[in-house]
Amino acid sequence: MEPHGKPSSNTHALPLANVSTNKTLIAIPAWNEAGSIATVVASVQEHRPDADILVVNDGSTDLTAREAQEAGARVISLPFNVGVGGAMRTAFLYAQREGYRALVQVDADGQHDPADLDRLLAGLKDADIVVGTRFHPESMYFVGGPRRWAMVLLSKALSWMNKGNISDPTSGFRSAGPKAIELFAIEYPADYLGDTVGSLSIAIRQGLVIHEAPVTMYFRQIGRPSKNALWSALYLGRASLAILATGLKANRTPREDAS
Protein backbone atom coordinates (compact mmCIF):
# COMPACT_ATOMS: atom_id res chain seq x y z
CA MET A 1 0.00 0.00 0.00
CA GLU A 2 1.06 3.54 -0.65
CA PRO A 3 2.01 5.58 2.39
CA HIS A 4 -0.91 7.95 2.18
CA GLY A 5 -2.00 7.95 5.80
CA LYS A 6 -0.21 11.05 6.91
CA PRO A 7 0.91 12.92 3.83
CA SER A 8 2.47 15.71 5.85
CA SER A 9 5.14 13.78 7.66
CA ASN A 10 6.56 11.64 4.89
CA THR A 11 5.70 13.07 1.52
CA HIS A 12 6.15 16.75 2.17
CA ALA A 13 9.69 17.11 0.96
CA LEU A 14 9.72 20.86 0.48
CA PRO A 15 10.61 23.03 3.45
CA LEU A 16 7.68 24.95 4.80
CA ALA A 17 7.87 28.55 3.78
CA ASN A 18 6.29 30.09 6.82
CA VAL A 19 5.57 27.86 9.77
CA SER A 20 3.20 29.96 11.78
CA THR A 21 2.68 28.39 15.16
CA ASN A 22 0.06 30.63 16.65
CA LYS A 23 -1.72 31.87 13.62
CA THR A 24 -5.31 31.35 12.71
CA LEU A 25 -6.54 30.33 9.30
CA ILE A 26 -9.92 31.50 8.09
CA ALA A 27 -10.96 29.01 5.39
CA ILE A 28 -13.61 30.01 2.89
CA PRO A 29 -14.75 27.29 0.49
CA ALA A 30 -16.08 29.02 -2.61
CA TRP A 31 -17.81 27.72 -5.70
CA ASN A 32 -18.86 30.40 -8.19
CA GLU A 33 -19.16 33.14 -5.59
CA ALA A 34 -17.49 35.94 -7.55
CA GLY A 35 -20.33 38.27 -6.58
CA SER A 36 -19.82 38.02 -2.82
CA ILE A 37 -16.32 36.67 -2.18
CA ALA A 38 -14.52 40.03 -2.18
CA THR A 39 -16.94 41.47 0.38
CA VAL A 40 -16.63 38.41 2.61
CA VAL A 41 -12.82 38.47 2.48
CA ALA A 42 -12.74 42.18 3.23
CA SER A 43 -15.07 41.94 6.21
CA VAL A 44 -13.18 38.96 7.65
CA GLN A 45 -9.95 40.92 7.26
CA GLU A 46 -11.51 43.85 9.05
CA HIS A 47 -12.56 41.73 12.04
CA ARG A 48 -9.45 39.58 12.29
CA PRO A 49 -6.48 41.41 10.75
CA ASP A 50 -4.16 38.93 12.49
CA ALA A 51 -5.57 35.86 10.73
CA ASP A 52 -4.61 34.44 7.35
CA ILE A 53 -7.47 34.06 4.91
CA LEU A 54 -7.56 31.08 2.60
CA VAL A 55 -10.14 30.83 -0.15
CA VAL A 56 -10.47 27.32 -1.50
CA ASN A 57 -11.74 27.86 -5.00
CA ASP A 58 -13.73 24.70 -5.65
CA GLY A 59 -13.57 24.52 -9.43
CA SER A 60 -15.36 27.81 -10.04
CA THR A 61 -16.07 28.78 -13.62
CA ASP A 62 -16.43 32.47 -12.80
CA LEU A 63 -13.95 35.02 -11.43
CA THR A 64 -14.04 33.78 -7.83
CA ALA A 65 -10.29 33.11 -7.70
CA ARG A 66 -9.28 36.50 -9.07
CA GLU A 67 -11.79 38.40 -6.92
CA ALA A 68 -10.54 36.63 -3.81
CA GLN A 69 -6.90 37.23 -4.67
CA GLU A 70 -7.45 40.90 -5.35
CA ALA A 71 -9.29 41.19 -2.04
CA GLY A 72 -6.11 39.97 -0.37
CA ALA A 73 -6.84 36.32 0.32
CA ARG A 74 -4.60 33.37 -0.35
CA VAL A 75 -6.28 31.26 -3.02
CA ILE A 76 -6.00 27.54 -3.59
CA SER A 77 -7.79 26.37 -6.72
CA LEU A 78 -9.07 22.84 -7.11
CA PRO A 79 -8.96 21.58 -10.70
CA PHE A 80 -12.65 20.65 -10.62
CA ASN A 81 -15.60 20.87 -8.27
CA VAL A 82 -15.25 18.43 -5.37
CA GLY A 83 -17.94 19.79 -3.05
CA VAL A 84 -17.68 21.57 0.29
CA GLY A 85 -16.29 18.48 2.01
CA GLY A 86 -13.41 18.13 -0.42
CA ALA A 87 -12.70 21.85 -0.37
CA MET A 88 -12.61 21.83 3.42
CA ARG A 89 -10.30 18.85 3.55
CA THR A 90 -7.95 20.76 1.29
CA ALA A 91 -8.11 23.64 3.76
CA PHE A 92 -7.42 21.32 6.69
CA LEU A 93 -4.51 19.72 4.84
CA TYR A 94 -3.10 23.17 4.19
CA ALA A 95 -3.59 24.21 7.82
CA GLN A 96 -1.92 21.05 9.06
CA ARG A 97 1.07 21.35 6.74
CA GLU A 98 1.58 25.02 7.46
CA GLY A 99 1.25 24.50 11.18
CA TYR A 100 -1.86 26.50 11.95
CA ARG A 101 -3.31 25.99 15.43
CA ALA A 102 -6.84 27.10 14.63
CA LEU A 103 -9.10 27.11 11.60
CA VAL A 104 -12.46 28.77 11.15
CA GLN A 105 -14.74 27.86 8.29
CA VAL A 106 -16.75 30.73 6.84
CA ASP A 107 -19.21 30.55 3.97
CA ALA A 108 -18.44 32.52 0.82
CA ASP A 109 -21.99 33.73 0.26
CA GLY A 110 -21.92 36.21 3.11
CA GLN A 111 -24.46 34.54 5.36
CA HIS A 112 -21.98 34.34 8.23
CA ASP A 113 -21.18 37.42 10.28
CA PRO A 114 -17.40 37.82 10.83
CA ALA A 115 -18.21 39.59 14.11
CA ASP A 116 -18.76 36.10 15.54
CA LEU A 117 -15.22 34.94 14.66
CA ASP A 118 -13.88 36.01 18.04
CA ARG A 119 -16.43 33.97 19.90
CA LEU A 120 -15.80 30.85 17.80
CA LEU A 121 -12.03 31.18 18.31
CA ALA A 122 -12.29 31.91 22.02
CA GLY A 123 -14.32 28.73 22.44
CA LEU A 124 -11.35 26.66 21.27
CA LYS A 125 -9.69 27.25 24.65
CA ASP A 126 -11.65 24.36 26.10
CA ALA A 127 -12.93 22.55 23.02
CA ASP A 128 -11.57 20.99 19.82
CA ILE A 129 -14.47 22.16 17.69
CA VAL A 130 -16.87 25.04 18.23
CA VAL A 131 -20.01 24.98 16.10
CA GLY A 132 -21.78 28.27 15.52
CA THR A 133 -25.46 27.78 16.18
CA ARG A 134 -28.32 29.73 14.64
CA PHE A 135 -30.68 28.61 17.37
CA HIS A 136 -30.47 30.81 20.42
CA PRO A 137 -32.79 33.31 22.10
CA GLU A 138 -31.47 36.37 20.23
CA SER A 139 -31.41 34.67 16.84
CA MET A 140 -33.34 36.09 13.94
CA TYR A 141 -33.17 32.73 12.25
CA PHE A 142 -36.39 30.81 12.08
CA VAL A 143 -37.47 27.61 10.44
CA GLY A 144 -40.82 25.93 10.73
CA GLY A 145 -42.79 22.88 9.73
CA PRO A 146 -41.31 19.54 8.77
CA ARG A 147 -37.94 21.12 8.15
CA ARG A 148 -37.75 22.19 11.77
CA TRP A 149 -38.69 18.70 13.01
CA ALA A 150 -35.99 17.17 10.84
CA MET A 151 -33.37 19.56 12.16
CA VAL A 152 -34.46 19.05 15.78
CA LEU A 153 -34.34 15.28 15.43
CA LEU A 154 -30.90 15.44 13.86
CA SER A 155 -29.67 17.77 16.57
CA LYS A 156 -31.01 15.47 19.29
CA ALA A 157 -29.24 12.47 17.78
CA LEU A 158 -25.88 14.24 17.57
CA SER A 159 -26.27 15.84 20.99
CA TRP A 160 -26.91 12.40 22.42
CA MET A 161 -23.80 11.00 20.70
CA ASN A 162 -21.78 13.98 21.86
CA LYS A 163 -23.15 13.95 25.42
CA GLY A 164 -23.33 17.71 25.01
CA ASN A 165 -25.63 20.00 23.13
CA ILE A 166 -25.23 20.48 19.37
CA SER A 167 -28.32 22.43 18.44
CA ASP A 168 -27.28 23.25 14.86
CA PRO A 169 -25.29 20.34 13.42
CA THR A 170 -25.60 21.52 9.81
CA SER A 171 -24.01 24.87 10.53
CA GLY A 172 -21.01 25.55 8.32
CA PHE A 173 -19.78 28.31 10.60
CA ARG A 174 -17.38 26.57 12.96
CA SER A 175 -13.87 26.56 14.31
CA ALA A 176 -11.36 23.75 14.76
CA GLY A 177 -8.38 23.44 17.07
CA PRO A 178 -5.11 21.51 16.55
CA LYS A 179 -6.59 18.08 17.27
CA ALA A 180 -9.48 18.62 14.89
CA ILE A 181 -7.13 19.95 12.20
CA GLU A 182 -5.01 16.79 12.47
CA LEU A 183 -8.10 14.61 12.19
CA PHE A 184 -9.81 16.47 9.36
CA ALA A 185 -6.63 16.74 7.30
CA ILE A 186 -6.76 12.97 7.04
CA GLU A 187 -10.46 12.45 6.85
CA TYR A 188 -13.23 14.81 5.98
CA PRO A 189 -16.37 13.34 4.41
CA ALA A 190 -17.23 14.67 0.98
CA ASP A 191 -20.79 13.42 0.56
CA TYR A 192 -23.93 15.52 0.97
CA LEU A 193 -24.25 16.56 4.65
CA GLY A 194 -20.99 14.75 5.30
CA ASP A 195 -19.10 18.02 5.54
CA THR A 196 -21.34 19.20 8.38
CA VAL A 197 -23.11 16.32 10.12
CA GLY A 198 -20.68 13.59 9.08
CA SER A 199 -17.60 15.48 10.19
CA LEU A 200 -19.13 16.03 13.65
CA SER A 201 -19.93 12.35 13.89
CA ILE A 202 -16.31 11.48 13.08
CA ALA A 203 -15.04 13.97 15.63
CA ILE A 204 -17.34 12.56 18.33
CA ARG A 205 -16.16 9.06 17.55
CA GLN A 206 -12.56 10.16 17.91
CA GLY A 207 -13.32 11.66 21.30
CA LEU A 208 -12.92 15.31 20.39
CA VAL A 209 -14.64 17.90 22.55
CA ILE A 210 -17.38 19.76 20.69
CA HIS A 211 -18.98 22.91 22.01
CA GLU A 212 -21.26 25.45 20.42
CA ALA A 213 -21.52 29.20 20.35
CA PRO A 214 -24.40 31.43 19.28
CA VAL A 215 -23.87 33.14 15.92
CA THR A 216 -25.79 35.35 13.57
CA MET A 217 -26.64 34.06 10.13
CA TYR A 218 -28.22 35.96 7.33
CA PHE A 219 -30.58 34.37 4.91
CA ARG A 220 -29.21 33.48 1.55
CA GLN A 221 -30.35 35.83 -1.14
CA ILE A 222 -30.62 33.36 -3.95
CA GLY A 223 -31.17 29.70 -4.61
CA ARG A 224 -33.36 28.73 -1.68
CA PRO A 225 -35.17 25.58 -2.69
CA SER A 226 -38.63 24.96 -1.29
CA LYS A 227 -38.46 22.77 1.75
CA ASN A 228 -41.46 20.53 2.35
CA ALA A 229 -42.22 17.23 4.06
CA LEU A 230 -40.64 15.18 1.31
CA TRP A 231 -37.51 17.29 1.45
CA SER A 232 -37.35 16.84 5.22
CA ALA A 233 -37.72 13.08 4.98
CA LEU A 234 -34.98 12.87 2.36
CA TYR A 235 -32.84 15.22 4.40
CA LEU A 236 -33.17 13.08 7.53
CA GLY A 237 -32.46 9.93 5.55
CA ARG A 238 -29.31 11.36 4.07
CA ALA A 239 -28.19 12.78 7.39
CA SER A 240 -28.68 9.40 9.05
CA LEU A 241 -26.70 7.85 6.26
CA ALA A 242 -23.91 10.37 6.82
CA ILE A 243 -23.83 9.63 10.55
CA LEU A 244 -24.04 5.90 10.01
CA ALA A 245 -21.36 5.80 7.33
CA THR A 246 -18.90 7.89 9.32
CA GLY A 247 -19.81 6.16 12.57
CA LEU A 248 -19.05 2.77 11.10
CA LYS A 249 -15.91 4.03 9.47
CA ALA A 250 -14.48 5.55 12.62
CA ASN A 251 -13.63 2.11 13.92
CA ARG A 252 -11.09 1.62 11.18
CA THR A 253 -7.66 3.13 11.27
CA PRO A 254 -7.30 6.52 9.58
CA ARG A 255 -4.73 5.03 7.24
CA GLU A 256 -7.32 2.97 5.42
CA ASP A 257 -9.86 5.74 5.41
CA ALA A 258 -7.57 8.12 3.65
CA SER A 259 -7.20 5.96 0.53
Added chain:
Amino acid sequence: MTANILAAAAALITFGFVFLLLRRGALREKYAVLWLIFSGAALFFAVFPGAVIWLSRILGVAQPANLLFFVTVVLLVLVSVQLSYELSRHEMRIRRLAEEVALLRNEISEIRRDRDGN
Protein backbone atom coordinates in the same frame (compact mmCIF):
# COMPACT_ATOMS: atom_id res chain seq x y z
CA MET B 1 -31.01 -27.43 -30.25
CA THR B 2 -31.15 -23.99 -31.89
CA ALA B 3 -31.24 -22.46 -28.39
CA ASN B 4 -27.97 -24.21 -27.62
CA ILE B 5 -26.38 -22.91 -30.80
CA LEU B 6 -27.57 -19.40 -29.96
CA ALA B 7 -26.15 -19.64 -26.42
CA ALA B 8 -22.87 -21.04 -27.68
CA ALA B 9 -22.59 -18.28 -30.28
CA ALA B 10 -23.26 -15.60 -27.66
CA ALA B 11 -20.65 -17.10 -25.34
CA LEU B 12 -18.13 -17.32 -28.17
CA ILE B 13 -18.71 -13.72 -29.22
CA THR B 14 -18.31 -12.52 -25.63
CA PHE B 15 -15.16 -14.56 -25.22
CA GLY B 16 -13.73 -13.25 -28.46
CA PHE B 17 -14.64 -9.65 -27.71
CA VAL B 18 -13.08 -9.73 -24.24
CA PHE B 19 -10.00 -11.43 -25.64
CA LEU B 20 -9.67 -8.71 -28.26
CA LEU B 21 -9.99 -5.95 -25.65
CA LEU B 22 -7.42 -7.69 -23.50
CA ARG B 23 -4.99 -7.92 -26.41
CA ARG B 24 -5.41 -4.23 -27.14
CA GLY B 25 -4.70 -3.48 -23.51
CA ALA B 26 -8.10 -1.83 -23.13
CA LEU B 27 -9.12 -4.17 -20.31
CA ARG B 28 -7.13 -5.05 -17.24
CA GLU B 29 -6.42 -8.71 -16.63
CA LYS B 30 -8.28 -8.88 -13.33
CA TYR B 31 -11.54 -7.90 -15.03
CA ALA B 32 -10.87 -9.74 -18.27
CA VAL B 33 -10.19 -13.05 -16.52
CA LEU B 34 -13.58 -12.85 -14.82
CA TRP B 35 -15.45 -12.39 -18.10
CA LEU B 36 -13.38 -15.04 -19.84
CA ILE B 37 -14.29 -17.52 -17.11
CA PHE B 38 -17.98 -16.55 -17.34
CA SER B 39 -18.14 -16.90 -21.10
CA GLY B 40 -16.10 -20.09 -20.94
CA ALA B 41 -18.58 -21.58 -18.50
CA ALA B 42 -21.50 -20.41 -20.64
CA LEU B 43 -19.92 -22.05 -23.67
CA PHE B 44 -19.44 -25.29 -21.75
CA PHE B 45 -23.07 -25.44 -20.68
CA ALA B 46 -24.25 -24.56 -24.18
CA VAL B 47 -22.28 -27.43 -25.68
CA PHE B 48 -23.12 -29.87 -22.88
CA PRO B 49 -26.68 -29.04 -21.76
CA GLY B 50 -26.73 -32.34 -19.92
CA ALA B 51 -24.40 -30.81 -17.33
CA VAL B 52 -27.01 -28.24 -16.36
CA ILE B 53 -29.71 -30.87 -16.06
CA TRP B 54 -27.43 -33.03 -13.94
CA LEU B 55 -26.47 -30.11 -11.68
CA SER B 56 -30.05 -28.96 -11.14
CA ARG B 57 -31.09 -32.50 -10.21
CA ILE B 58 -28.34 -32.62 -7.57
CA LEU B 59 -29.26 -29.18 -6.20
CA GLY B 60 -32.99 -29.95 -6.29
CA VAL B 61 -33.93 -27.27 -8.80
CA ALA B 62 -37.02 -28.36 -10.76
CA GLN B 63 -36.31 -26.35 -13.91
CA PRO B 64 -32.68 -26.50 -15.14
CA ALA B 65 -33.19 -23.12 -16.86
CA ASN B 66 -33.96 -21.55 -13.48
CA LEU B 67 -30.64 -22.71 -12.09
CA LEU B 68 -28.95 -21.05 -15.02
CA PHE B 69 -30.83 -17.78 -14.47
CA PHE B 70 -30.21 -17.85 -10.73
CA VAL B 71 -26.47 -18.37 -11.07
CA THR B 72 -26.26 -15.69 -13.76
CA VAL B 73 -28.11 -13.14 -11.64
CA VAL B 74 -25.94 -13.83 -8.60
CA LEU B 75 -22.75 -13.48 -10.62
CA LEU B 76 -23.89 -10.25 -12.26
CA VAL B 77 -24.88 -8.75 -8.90
CA LEU B 78 -21.48 -9.64 -7.47
CA VAL B 79 -19.73 -8.05 -10.43
CA SER B 80 -21.75 -4.81 -10.15
CA VAL B 81 -21.07 -4.55 -6.43
CA GLN B 82 -17.39 -5.00 -7.12
CA LEU B 83 -17.53 -2.31 -9.79
CA SER B 84 -19.28 0.10 -7.39
CA TYR B 85 -16.53 -0.58 -4.90
CA GLU B 86 -13.82 0.13 -7.42
CA LEU B 87 -15.64 3.26 -8.59
CA SER B 88 -15.97 4.62 -5.03
CA ARG B 89 -12.32 3.99 -4.40
CA HIS B 90 -11.35 5.75 -7.57
CA GLU B 91 -13.58 8.73 -6.84
CA MET B 92 -11.91 9.09 -3.45
CA ARG B 93 -8.45 8.81 -4.96
CA ILE B 94 -9.20 11.31 -7.70
CA ARG B 95 -10.51 13.76 -5.12
CA ARG B 96 -7.39 13.25 -3.04
CA LEU B 97 -5.27 13.93 -6.10
CA ALA B 98 -7.25 17.06 -6.95
CA GLU B 99 -6.65 18.37 -3.44
CA GLU B 100 -2.98 17.56 -3.69
CA VAL B 101 -2.72 19.23 -7.09
CA ALA B 102 -4.36 22.36 -5.71
CA LEU B 103 -1.97 22.52 -2.77
CA LEU B 104 1.07 21.90 -4.94
CA ARG B 105 -0.01 24.52 -7.45
CA ASN B 106 -0.29 27.00 -4.61
CA GLU B 107 3.12 26.04 -3.29
CA ILE B 108 4.70 26.46 -6.71
CA SER B 109 3.24 29.92 -7.17
CA GLU B 110 4.47 30.88 -3.70
CA ILE B 111 7.95 29.64 -4.47
CA ARG B 112 7.88 31.52 -7.78
CA ARG B 113 6.80 34.67 -6.02
CA ASP B 114 9.63 34.32 -3.49
CA ARG B 115 12.15 33.66 -6.25
CA ASP B 116 11.07 36.64 -8.29
CA GLY B 117 11.33 38.70 -5.14
CA ASN B 118 7.99 40.38 -4.88
